[in-house]
Amino acid sequence: MIKEIIKKLKNKSFLIAYSGGLDSTVLLHQLIEIKKITPDIKIRAIYINHNLTLLAKKWIKHCKKHCKIYQIPLTIKDIDIHQNKNKTEEQLRIKRYSIIYNHLLSEEILLTGHHMNDQCETFFLSLKRGSGPTGLSSMSFETILGNKTIIRPFLNKTKKELELWANRKNLKWIEDFSNFNINHDRNYIRHNIIPVLEKRWPFFLKNCFRTIKICRKETILLNDLLLEKIQNFIKFDNSLNIKSFQNIKKETCTAFIRRWIRLQTIKMPSYKNIECIYHQMILSRKDANPKIVLDENEIRRYKKSLYFIKTPPILNSTFLFWHKKNSKLILPNNLGNLTQDNQGMSLPKPRKNQLVNIRFQYEGKILILGRDKKRKIKKIWQEKNIPPWLRNQIPLLFYNNIFISALGVFIVNTKYTNKKTWKISWKNDLKSNNNKFLFY
Structure with a gap:
């Protein structure tokens, strides 16, 4: 042999x-x-x-x-x-x-x-x-x-x-x-x-x-057939479009879900877990935010699609101080770095006595540029099409305790003013670390 x-x-x-x-x-x-x-x-x-x-x-x-x-x-x-x-x-x-x-x-x-x-x-x-x-x-x-x-x-x-x-x-x-x-x-x-x-x-x-051997042959045949069919439901970012799944037989849906998970090259979950994914992701109410944990990964539903992501660490209590603003600031969790350059987002410059700091969590209402009314930040994330699992991965810029910007997403309209500006670029890795989400 x-x-x-x-x-x-x-x-x-x-x-x-x-x-x-x-x-x-x-x-x-x-x-x-x-x-x-x-x-x-x-x-x-x-x-x-x-x-x-x-x-x-x-x-x-x-x-x-x-x-x-x-x-x-x-x-x-x-x-x-x-x-x-x-x-x-x-x-x-x-x-x-x-x-x-x-x-x-x-x-x-x-x-x-x-x-x-x-x-x-x-x-x-x-x-x-x-x-x-x-x-x-x-x-x-x-x-x-x-x-x-x-x-x-x-x-x-x-x-x-x-x-x-x-x-x-x-x-x-x-x-x-x-x-x-x-x-x-x-x-x-x-x-x-x-x-x-x-x-x-x-x-x-x-x-x-x-x-x-018979089970293996049957599985290979079924996977080949499913792979051909499932291409109609997989989007450019590798998410699974489930918009029409409620109109498809349960057995077909669970087969599609299994084939999609198989494409992620992880150990296949049990049939019991697949059933759980089907009931929580396909049949739960529209405004629900279901999450299924598979070892170090998660399956999340967002806007009629399923996303397979690596579980991100919780950064809610993380504070980073950017003392040397002429140098790169390295962000945690492989989120890239912040740097001053001519391609970045134009923002009011901090004053000399202000501490520039980065956080990853904010709750409450804010007024962003271009709006005349405050809204909860949760609603703004939704408007900007930022999935829930990425919201605490986006660096939030503060001068002392003044919220200035969610970098790459929006600028906060505050009472803070400074005619001088600077440009900050966030060179991030979110597009390549299984989240596959593009920031515009």
Whole structure:
């Protein structure tokens, strides 16, 4: 299988997720054997130390020894033990992949030792969560993350087949005894469920694997059809136009929502979460401001569209003093910087004794230039088409406690006057950090 992969791939550089266990040991040694015949391939290994066992140092020593024998460069990365104590299996897995992904070179392909037993365990975990066909598709043979590729060459091999190969080659590997702790869901399935099913039906694993492949094919077909249809609803800023969703069948709506979320390259929410999004976003009253939190991201509704955004930090209590006005003022949260230049917004200049400061929160009524009546700032944000989640990301300019301007949006008409003016430019990153909102 690995030989066939190498023949098909243009890239010949591989990073192995190496733990010293059976699966990754077989993977490493199969590549070493191939390298003897095909010397132009490059192999590196990476070991992630979770610091969850006293045996960790012994395992690292084992991995170092084997990589040294075969002259395989080995990278060892530690995960902070204090950050791990209350982590779930899934959270640790994400953390582990994140570290590996960040150490994967652009020309490399990541190889992992996942096999058919792992695949079927994942299938059962998806059943437990009440997943649909997408979740039941489990792991794919090849996964593209950004511009990087992960390949799992052993998915069609059982653990027993890997054990037979390892024993024929007299390989030594690590046995992680935490894998026998059935308090973990995956281990419970591995030791208490699958063996019972295999005893009753010897071909259960392979039949389970066949079901996974069917689910994957059906999912790919459905996603292709939905992708074609959903293009009619995705706007230039990547938001989802839901104007007509109340006139569409619920099943179709939820399918569109799932496909749109899938385009955001995050882990797919459960069907229960999709139902929640449908009821809160599509069926809630027009003046509602619903929000669905998905890990570090949010789905928000604004003016008959759904927006997928990275949850912004709260800046309500942030004060920045701009003492050196001839220098750039760097804003928090990757919001860019403020600078004086000829392209900026023209504003009355502060007096020498006034403290120029930036805030991100204001409540109450204000009078803006061009108006003859005060209005609540909330209404002005609405007029200017500023979504609620961006309102506390816009720098508000103050001289002492006098509100002068929401930079790039409006100027406040105050009693403060100064014939001298200056121009301030806000070079912001809001257009490129998943908010995708343009300021005019």
